[in-house]
Amino acid sequence: MTNSTETQNLLTIRGLRIEGKSGDHWNEIVHGVDLDLKRGEVLGLIGESGAGKSTIGLAAMGFTRDGCRISSGTIDFDGIDLVNATQKVRRGLRGHRIAYVAQSAAASFNPAHKLIDQYCESPIVHGVMSRDQAEKDAVDLYRRLHLPNPEDIGFRYPHQVSGGQLQRAMTAMAMASKPDLIIFDEPTTALDVTTQIEVLSAIRDVVREFHTAAIYITHDLAVVAQMADRVKVLLKGEEVEESDTRSMLNDPKEDYTKSLWAVRSFHAEPKADVSQACTPVVSIKNVTAAYGKVPVLHDVSFNIHKGRTVAVVGESGSGKSTTARVITGLLPASKGEICFNGKVMPGSYKQRSKDQLRQAQMIYQMADTALNPKQTIGEIIGRPVQFYLGLRGKDRLERVRALLDEIELEPDLYINRLPSELSGGQKQRIGIARALAAEPEFIICDEVTSALDQLVAEGILKLLSKVQKDFGLAYMFITHDLATVRAIADEVVVMQQGKVVEAGPKDIMFTPPHHAYTDLLLSSIPEMDPDWLDKLLKQREEAGQ
Amino acid sequence: MHPLARMVLQRLGLGLVTLFVVSIIIFSAVELLPGDITQQILGQAATPETVAAFRKELGLDRPPVERYFDWLGGVMTGDFGKSLANQREISDLISGRFGNTLFLAGYAAVIAIPLSVMLGLLAALYRNSFFDRFINMATLSSISFPEFFVAYILIVFLAVRAQMFPAISSLNDDMTLLDMFYRAFLPALTLTLVVTAHMMRMTRAAIINLLASPYIEMARLKGMSQARVIVKHALPNALAPIINVIALNLAYLVTGVVLVEVVFVYPGLGQLLVDSVANRDITVVQASCLIFAGVYILLNLLADILSIATNPRLMHRK
Numbered sequence: 001m002t003n004s005t006e007t008q009n010l011l012t013i014r015g016l017r018i019e020g021k022s023g024d025h026w027n028e029i030v031h032g033v034d035l036d037l038k039r040g041e042v043l044g045l046i047g048e049s050g051a052g053k054s055t056i057g058l059a060a061m062g063f064t065r066d067g068c069r070i071s072s073g074t075i076d077f078d079g080i081d082l083v084n085a086t087q088k089v090r091r092g093l094r095g096h097r098i099a100y101v102a103q104s105a106a107a108s109f110n111p112a113h114k115l116i117d118q119y120c121e122s123p124i125v126h127g128v129m130s131r132d133q134a135e136k137d138a139v140d141l142y143r144r145l146h147l148p149n150p151e152d153i154g155f156r157y158p159h160q161v162s163g164g165q166l167q168r169a170m171t172a173m174a175m176a177s178k179p180d181l182i183i184f185d186e187p188t189t190a191l192d193v194t195t196q197i198e199v200l201s202a203i204r205d206v207v208r209e210f211h212t213a214a215i216y217i218t219h220d221l222a223v224v225a226q227m228a229d230r231v232k233v234l235l236k237g238e239e240v241e242e243s244d245t246r247s248m249l250n251d252p253k254e255d256y257t258k259s260l261w262a263v264r265s266f267h268a269e270p271k272a273d274v275s276q277a278c279t280p281v282v283s284i285k286n287v288t289a290a291y292g293k294v295p296v297l298h299d300v301s302f303n304i305h306k307g308r309t310v311a312v313v314g315e316s317g318s319g320k321s322t323t324a325r326v327i328t329g330l331l332p333a334s335k336g337e338i339c340f341n342g343k344v345m346p347g348s349y350k351q352r353s354k355d356q357l358r359q360a361q362m363i364y365q366m367a368d369t370a371l372n373p374k375q376t377i378g379e380i381i382g383r384p385v386q387f388y389l390g391l392r393g394k395d396r397l398e399r400v401r402a403l404l405d406e407i408e409l410e411p412d413l414y415i416n417r418l419p420s421e422l423s424g425g426q427k428q429r430i431g432i433a434r435a436l437a438a439e440p441e442f443i444i445c446d447e448v449t450s451a452l453d454q455l456v457a458e459g460i461l462k463l464l465s466k467v468q469k470d471f472g473l474a475y476m477f478i479t480h481d482l483a484t485v486r487a488i489a490d491e492v493v494v495m496q497q498g499k500v501v502e503a504g505p506k507d508i509m510f511t512p513p514h515h516a517y518t519d520l521l522l523s524s525i526p527e528m529d530p531d532w533l534d535k536l537l538k539q540r541e542e543a544g545q
Numbered sequence: 546m547h548p549l550a551r552m553v554l555q556r557l558g559l560g561l562v563t564l565f566v567v568s569i570i571i572f573s574a575v576e577l578l579p580g581d582i583t584q585q586i587l588g589q590a591a592t593p594e595t596v597a598a599f600r601k602e603l604g605l606d607r608p609p610v611e612r613y614f615d616w617l618g619g620v621m622t623g624d625f626g627k628s629l630a631n632q633r634e635i636s637d638l639i640s641g642r643f644g645n646t647l648f649l650a651g652y653a654a655v656i657a658i659p660l661s662v663m664l665g666l667l668a669a670l671y672r673n674s675f676f677d678r679f680i681n682m683a684t685l686s687s688i689s690f691p692e693f694f695v696a697y698i699l700i701v702f703l704a705v706r707a708q709m710f711p712a713i714s715s716l717n718d719d720m721t722l723l724d725m726f727y728r729a730f731l732p733a734l735t736l737t738l739v740v741t742a743h744m745m746r747m748t749r750a751a752i753i754n755l756l757a758s759p760y761i762e763m764a765r766l767k768g769m770s771q772a773r774v775i776v777k778h779a780l781p782n783a784l785a786p787i788i789n790v791i792a793l794n795l796a797y798l799v800t801g802v803v804l805v806e807v808v809f810v811y812p813g814l815g816q817l818l819v820d821s822v823a824n825r826d827i828t829v830v831q832a833s834c835l836i837f838a839g840v841y842i843l844l845n846l847l848a849d850i851l852s853i854a855t856n857p858r859l860m861h862r863k
Binding site for chain 2: 093099112
């Protein structure tokens with residue numbers, strides 16, 4: 001490759017406008033975006049949901065989702081006009097010279113075919129190489145991406161391989177035809193932090209080694225800091241600013257970018273230390289539980305006191321949500337007991353009295369699916385008001401209005417709306433109001449902010465801590481996001497494979513020395529420092545030797 | 546044991562239990578038929594004494610429970626008993642008829658299944674196009690008419706006017722296979738028209754249902770052609786519902802063809818069943834019904850096994 005092609009753009013987008021169909025008319029969702037990408041360069045696209053990141057990334061492949069169209073602008077990929085090219089030309093480029101890595105590898109691998117068959121498909125169909133050659137290449141790439149048993153893993157079906165491994169297998173699949181450009185669409189968002197590191201470093205090494213250009217789409221600033229040479233910030237389909245990664249991190253120009261950077265600064269007020277001697281609101285005593293014959297929890301014990309927030313952290317499969325199910329009685333413990341205010345609760349919710357049920361409420365991760373789409377907000381919140389408190393008619397209505405005030409939504413505007421007429425953050429607020437309606441002493445928050453954008457999530461965290469102060473609530477906060485833990489927890493419980501590995505006040509938990517697993521979790525959280533990943537990998541390598 | 550083998554055994558066991566329950570239902574239902582064969586044969590002029598004597602000769606005077614277990618015991622050893630009407634062995638009577646029914650069903654299936662899956666795939670490929678709408682409309686129209694009506698229309702055009710195929714599909718032992726295909730063409734075509742819509746629409750719906758999946762988008766982003774996306778990426782994941790609807794229609798082809806057999810005077814099991822009901826020849830009715838039930842259960846079992854065998858999640862455990 002000569003120097004002149006090095007400096008030439010591989011991908012040039014000018015004035016790109018994309019429209020999406022809603023009902024009968026077309027709404028513009030990308031408003032004239034420019035983008036330049038050189039060979040071998042990695043561009044980070046960041047922004048909240050609705051910023052148009054994925055839409056632009058797909059457009060770079062000459063692809064629009066059903067119900068979308070490119071209304072104006074040009075997309076030039078190495079001299080080929082992708083907007084006006086025939087379907088055949090565009091198809092010939094996809095999977096061959098431009099490849100795509102999707103957010104959820106588990107959903108994006110075809111469940112009916114083995115990994116190696118899916119790997120070999122593009123190179124064979126595009127006539128890049130023979131099946132034998134492709135299989136050999138696959139093993140080599142699997143090895144470079146640090147997949148276990150690179151010779152054999154290809155002969156497995158997607159469901160037989162873990163999420164982090166699948167994500168790397170998908171990166172390998174994207175590299176199969178040695179493309180010039182790869183679009184990474186949030187490739188690590190669905191992964192645990194510890195797995196994320198392996199995937200990030202694997203992707204980065206391979207992209208560097210093959211000198212592949214990449215567009216890296218993410219909402220996580222710390223991740224983009226590790227991966228991208230340049231960063232473009234998007235908001236509602238428009239570019240906010242663009243510059244190289246280091247100057248963007250050190251010196252953001254626009255207010256919106258600064259606000260993104262500032263999100264992590266929220267911290268709940270530190271609370272006076274309650275005496276550990278008084279009776280805890282909830283106490284979990286030596287709980288062991290199983291799904292059928294599969295044991296999930298082993299001898300789990302911790303307490304939650306009035307007005308305090310206990311964060312339960314751990315990777316997926318560590319037993320966090322199962323603990324919540326045991327507390328609420330959805331899954332009776334096989335050993336051990338759950339006490340509310342010192343009184344032992346019946347194991348199953350079926351045997352608990354209405355008043356016992358009232359004491360513990362839940363807020364769910366997916367507000368979308370946790371709210372009945374056919375009921376108005378007034379009905380959703382009114383139901384527990386009537387069920388637990390016995391209020392009807394005017395009293396019930398007044399109570400619902402008071403709750404809406406509490407969650408900072410104007411009652412007159414919202415009480416008759418359906419969940420589909422609310423934004424994600426507003427839906428989560430309704431989830432909070434519904435939990436409060438029962439006047440509980442204790443609320444379980446199960447990953448309540450992980451489906452939300454950072455700014456919206458911060459609003460929810462602020463609301464939760466205000467509500468906690470107003471009503472003296474005890475929270476059990478299930479999360480895998482340690483930044484959230486830093487922001488609001490009083491105490492932290494670290495779980496791994498169904499056991500509590502470490503527990504204590506937040507300050508102590510975040511100060512070394514840690515339990516080895518806590519240390520792994522903490523050190524795996526990406527930091528805003530572009531050198532963080534390199535430093536960490538080096539550290540771990542040294543420690544490993 | 547392999548999980549599939551265990552499941553097959555389990556389902557077979559369940560199938561036998563179902564068949565047992567069905568045998569009770571068949572027997573009781575036949576008992577409820579008004580009148581019996583003695584009155585049918587002896588006519589209105591028969592004195593009560595002759596009727597009673599004839600009933601005794603046929604064993605109909607014994608209590609129903611006793612007769613049921615007698616019958617069941619025979620069936621379990623493969624002996625369906627004798628026809629009340631002509632005293633022939635039922636197994637002889639039925640085997641040829643059942644073979645004919647299977648021949649017709651197989652004939653129709655060989656045309657209808659590839660045709661409807663093909664049409665379903667094409668309709669999914671060109672969905673909302675003129676072709677898609679035309680196929681939908683055509684198959685829906687053919688399913689909307691009663692099958693005897695479709696049969697008569699075909700007879701009018703293909704047998705009476707064009708004189709291409711015989712209107713009467715009687716078979717005999719001397720025919721060559723080719724002759725049999727020729728003779729049975731019109732009933733097979735009628736059945737094809739009746740079952741195609743169902744299978745074609747299910748194939749189309751099952752495929753379209755998957756087209757929004759991330760792995761289909763991934764296949765498109767790998768530059769695969771639309772045809773390859775549908776056949777290679779969507780179809781293997783849509784097999785379970787398609788197999789189920791095919792099994793259901795196969796069962797219908799075997800058990801639901803009575804009308805078509807009657808119209809074309811085709812010597813199948815369905816026609817024997819109708820005749821036997823009219824004659825109150827209850828032992829033949831019971832045997833035919835039991836065979837139909839067995840076919841139905843077997844086909845559904847086959848569908849279950851195939852749905853599992855085509856699902857890698859169930860075939861290859863973690």
